[in-house]
Amino acid sequence: MTRRIAAFVFAVFILVPVSAHAIDVRRLVSDKGIEAWFVPDKSIPVVALSFAFRGAGAATDPSGKEGLAEMVTGLLDEGAGDLASQNYQRAVEEIAAQISFDAGRDHFFGRLRTLSAERDRAFQLMRVAINAPRFDAEPVERVRGQILAGLKRQAENPRRIGGDAWRSIVFAGHPYARPTEGTAKSVSEIAVADLRAFVAERFSRDRLIIGVVGDISEAELRTRIDELFGALPAIGKRFAVSEIVPKGAGITKVIERRIPQSLIILGHAGIKRSNPDWYAATMVMQVLGGGGLSSRLYEEVREKRGLAYSVSAYLNPMEHSAIVAGGTATQNARAGESLKVIRAEWRKVAEKGISARELAEVKDYMNGSFPLRLGSSRGIANTLVGVQLSGLDIGYLSRRAEIINAVTLEEANRVAREVFDADKLTVVVVGKPQGIAAIP
Amino acid sequence: MSASLRANAATSSVTQALRRLRLAIGVAALVLTTAPAFVPAAQAAVFSPKTFELENGLKVVVIENHRAPIAMQMVWYRVGAADEKPGESGLAHFLEHLLFKGTKTVKPGEFSRKIARIGGRENAFTSHDYTAYYQTVAAHEIEMVMKLEADRMQNLVLSDEVVMPERDVVLEERRTRTDNSPAAQLGEQRNRILYLNHPYGRPVIGWMSEIQALTTEKALAFYRKHYAPNNAMLIVAGDVTAEHVRALAEKYYGPVPRRMIPARVRPKEPPQRAQRRVILESEQVRQPAWSRVYLAPSFATAEKERAYALEVLSQVLGGGSTSRLYRTLVVERGIASNVRAWYAGDGLDYAEFGIFASPTADGDIDALEKAVLQELAAAVREGFKSEDIERAKRLIIASAIYARDGLRAGPMAFGQAFTQGQTVEDVESWPERISAITPDQVMEAARILLDKRRSVTSILLPEKGP
Numbered sequence: 046m047t048r049r050i051a052a053f054v055f056a057v058f059i060l061v062p063v064s065a066h067a068i069d070v071r072r073l074v075s076d077k078g079i080e081a082w083f084v085p086d087k088s089i090p091v092v093a094l095s096f097a098f099r100g101a102g103a104a105t106d107p108s109g110k111e112g113l114a115e116m117v118t119g120l121l122d123e124g125a126g127d128l129a130s131q132n133y134q135r136a137v138e139e140i141a142a143q144i145s146f147d148a149g150r151d152h153f154f155g156r157l158r159t160l161s162a163e164r165d166r167a168f169q170l171m172r173v174a175i176n177a178p179r180f181d182a183e184p185v186e187r188v189r190g191q192i193l194a195g196l197k198r199q200a201e202n203p204r205r206i207g208g209d210a211w212r213s214i215v216f217a218g219h220p221y222a223r224p225t226e227g228t229a230k231s232v233s234e235i236a237v238a239d240l241r242a243f244v245a246e247r248f249s250r251d252r253l254i255i256g257v258v259g260d261i262s263e264a265e266l267r268t269r270i271d272e273l274f275g276a277l278p279a280i281g282k283r284f285a286v287s288e289i290v291p292k293g294a295g296i297t298k299v300i301e302r303r304i305p306q307s308l309i310i311l312g313h314a315g316i317k318r319s320n321p322d323w324y325a326a327t328m329v330m331q332v333l334g335g336g337g338l339s340s341r342l343y344e345e346v347r348e349k350r351g352l353a354y355s356v357s358a359y360l361n362p363m364e365h366s367a368i369v370a371g372g373t374a375t376q377n378a379r380a381g382e383s384l385k386v387i388r389a390e391w392r393k394v395a396e397k398g399i400s401a402r403e404l405a406e407v408k409d410y411m412n413g414s415f416p417l418r419l420g421s422s423r424g425i426a427n428t429l430v431g432v433q434l435s436g437l438d439i440g441y442l443s444r445r446a447e448i449i450n451a452v453t454l455e456e457a458n459r460v461a462r463e464v465f466d467a468d469k470l471t472v473v474v475v476g477k478p479q480g481i482a483a484i485p
Numbered sequence: 486m487s488a489s490l491r492a493n494a495a496t497s498s499v500t501q502a503l504r505r506l507r508l509a510i511g512v513a514a515l516v517l518t519t520a521p522a523f524v525p526a527a528q529a530a531v532f533s534p535k536t537f538e539l540e541n542g543l544k545v546v547v548i549e550n551h552r553a554p555i556a557m558q559m560v561w562y563r564v565g566a567a568d569e570k571p572g573e574s575g576l577a578h579f580l581e582h583l584l585f586k587g588t589k590t591v592k593p594g595e596f597s598r599k600i601a602r603i604g605g606r607e608n609a610f611t612s613h614d615y616t617a618y619y620q621t622v623a624a625h626e627i628e629m630v631m632k633l634e635a636d637r638m639q640n641l642v643l644s645d646e647v648v649m650p651e652r653d654v655v656l657e658e659r660r661t662r663t664d665n666s667p668a669a670q671l672g673e674q675r676n677r678i679l680y681l682n683h684p685y686g687r688p689v690i691g692w693m694s695e696i697q698a699l700t701t702e703k704a705l706a707f708y709r710k711h712y713a714p715n716n717a718m719l720i721v722a723g724d725v726t727a728e729h730v731r732a733l734a735e736k737y738y739g740p741v742p743r744r745m746i747p748a749r750v751r752p753k754e755p756p757q758r759a760q761r762r763v764i765l766e767s768e769q770v771r772q773p774a775w776s777r778v779y780l781a782p783s784f785a786t787a788e789k790e791r792a793y794a795l796e797v798l799s800q801v802l803g804g805g806s807t808s809r810l811y812r813t814l815v816v817e818r819g820i821a822s823n824v825r826a827w828y829a830g831d832g833l834d835y836a837e838f839g840i841f842a843s844p845t846a847d848g849d850i851d852a853l854e855k856a857v858l859q860e861l862a863a864a865v866r867e868g869f870k871s872e873d874i875e876r877a878k879r880l881i882i883a884s885a886i887y888a889r890d891g892l893r894a895g896p897m898a899f900g901q902a903f904t905q906g907q908t909v910e911d912v913e914s915w916p917e918r919i920s921a922i923t924p925d926q927v928m929e930a931a932r933i934l935l936d937k938r939r940s941v942t943s944i945l946l947p948e949k950g951p
Binding site: 068086088089090091093130131134135138139141143158160183186187190191193194195196197198200201202203229302303304305306308336338339344347348349350351352353354355374375376406409410411412413414415416417419420421422423424 | 550551552553554555585593594597598600601602603604605606607621622623626649650651652653654655656657658660661664665723768769770771772774805806807812815816819822823843844845846876879880883884886887889890891892893
């Protein structure tokens with residue numbers, strides 16, 4: 046049994062970068078001009094590759110075809126090149142490679158981990174998955190069926206209900222409001238031609254971001270990268286996803302369900318990763334509701350009052366918006382009390398800021414926690430991709446501590462005032478909460 | 486999130502059981518000496534731990550891994566929910582929460598504040614057989630966390646003022662995990678009925694009414710009874726040396742006195758003679774699900790080959806997209822949207838082998854059940870192709886190499902072995918033993934296992950009315 050549970054509204058791709066002094070990060074450019082960040086590591090016979098197609102996430106799903114990106118992730122390894130579905134899967138298993146794809150709202154991700162002795166075949170299998178997926182009828186219908194069954198399975202999940210409702214208020218009219226997995230109707234509408242178009246229009250070299258770790262030479266990696274990605278179009282189709290300022294400030298919505306515990310999701314506009322105040326905001330956020338077992342929300346909601354098992358809040362910087370979001374879950378009878386305590390802490394941090402001691406501690410936390418990401422090859426590869434997605438250069442890795450240490454208390458507390466506002470919270474509650482009234 | 490392995494099976498959905506399965510494979514696996522073609526011979530030894538024991542009986546395992554300047558400490562105690570007295574369900578897990586509440590010299594919350602201050606990660610987890618605590622920190626901070634962990638091995642201080650709010654936290658945890666989730670409730674009922682007599686049937690988190698009756702005194706009594714160096718294993722992995730860890734262990738854990746530890750004698754299962762069936766209908770369910778769990782021998786209780794054969798069986802039968810059940814039921818017949826088999830073989834006293842199937846979005850659950858049982862019978866009748874068994878074995882063995890890609894898998898494997906009746910050598914020889922399993926052994930294990938009298942079938946359905 047764990048003492049904490051994961052964040053509420055979305056899975057967040059956390060963009061906390063690594064420090065240079067811990068690892069040897071190199072920037073490579075292949076013969077065809079494709080860039081990759083690379084950490085050589087021969088400590089175990091494994092190679093891990095992560096990549097992203099920037100701006101090719103679910104937000105670009107055509108209207109009425111929501112769930113397209115998600116469906117593509119399920120089908121790239123279900124038949125590619127000369128290999129039909131079962132043969133492809135068997136080929137991956139034969140060499141114990143691990144190939145997976147993931148669609149975020151903004152970006153499309155691919156990951157490969159292989160024993161280095163099998164990397165030749167593994168890279169080949171990844172190459173055909175992204176360059177020549179088959180989308181044969183049997184796997185297409187099978188995966189569609191799995192998504193539809195999954196949607197039904199999640200239909201009455203309080204988190205799913207709450208998350209969907211919260212996003213539909215805050216991002217009303219924008220693609221971010223739509224569920225990444227789509228709806229039963231939209232998933233049923235997706236045709237093979239849509240799947241092919243998704244790949245043809247979005248998998249392009251101008252969108253590509255690559256991180257590689259492991260037991261492979263720099264020279265070989267350059268060749269591999271050209272084999273994998275060199276045949277993709279140089280430029281992909283442009284998709285215009287509009288910017289959205291979060292809406293619904295001050296709204297509280299209660300979705301009644303006969304369950305013993307009320308799920309509370311809340312948040313408001315946040316701050317973009319490119320904003321110069323990003324670091325100060327991260328620090329205030331960490332003090333208020335960040336990870337670890339000692340944030341203010343954790344202390345007030347859980348430790349002092351025993352109101353919840355999990356309570357947290359975080360910044361979610363997106364490409365076309367930015368939010369602060371958080372949540373908790375409390376027995377119905379005390380749900381109002383939980384919300385009141387969270388609001389009070391939210392107000393307090395905006396009005397009074399954080400203390401000099403808290404600032405010093407959170408800087409230590411941020412500087413001390415980065416090497417923990419370096420414990421596994423996938424952790425390193427994902428971090429290399431994340432740093433690049435944030436638009437940062439390789440030199441950032443050595444500047445990071447300096448940037449963090451330079452944040453002053455005045456800055457932090459100005460940003461706390463500017464970003465956090467208890468009256469602007471959009472709140473969604475699922476359950477039969479006592480002491481919480483809807484505010485339209 | 487660090488859920489306890491058995492706690493997952495006990496309290497929640499099959500999805501979590503599947504996650505647990507993957508974890509179990511990732512965790513227990515090592516690399517082979519008789520290596521298949523793709524395993525480099527030089528990699529024959531994997532975790533290659535250094536082990537020693539302090540005079541007070543604390544066992545210590547050090548896994549040196551200098552890849553990144555970080556280190557993980559885990560302390561495992563041989564006590565879990567199956568060691569509770571009847572009527573005190575949830576006590577082992579409750580005490581786990583209370584270990585964060587301070588000692589004679591560390592104030593409540595100070596432990597976690599110190600870990601946060603250095604950017605560390607920490608957590609703890611409880612199963613039927615074990616309770617474990619861990620921190621991951623920059624390697625140069627390992628002394629601090631060893632000092633803190635050794636302190637709470639003997640100096641815990643509890644008062645109602647901190648214990649009572651934490652009891653409410655655990656009640657909320659129960660609501661989050663179980664009471665808000667029909668699948669978890671079904672799993673809890675299923676588990677209760679799978680065990681006719683053994684305490685594995687008890688939910689690790691405890692029954693609501695029994696958690697509400699737990700007290701500071703009961704927690705302290707449980708602590709004094711089970712928390713001692715001679716009932717624990719310290720594991721340190723990462724950018725450390727065995728010499729340094731030994732010196733620190735002697736300094737901080739060395740002075741902790743031994744205690745008399747009660748033997749872990751638990752009620753045994755009687756012969757199981759009747760198949761059981763649990764059905765949960767809920768208005769929260771839109772998509773039905775079917776599963777069956779068989780009581781099985783564990784690594785600790787089976788003749789060795791039997792448990793390893795079951796591990797291979799779970800893979801070849803329902804471990805992935807090319808497994809027999811997935812291929813026939815999902816790909817060829819299209820009657821299921823998903824199907825998986827899993828073996829949770831780590832229990833000190835018993836293990837579980839399960840099959841989960843999800844119908845298509847508009848599918849019929851009775852037809853699905855019939856098809857699954859037909860395919861199971863056919864698999865036992867016809868056997869598996871040797872190439873399929875070889876591929877399954879290769880996958881399990883390769884997970885051994887991947888297990889070294891990160892700090893967590895090694896400590897998990899040794900901690901589970903220690904608390905669940907296995908040895909360091911068992912962990913180290915895992916790939917060899919998987920490799921040695923023959924198709925005949927897999928089939929024999931399958932025939933003995935698949936006895937419906939030792940099973941519970943559980944079905945999750947939408948509300949149908951009275």
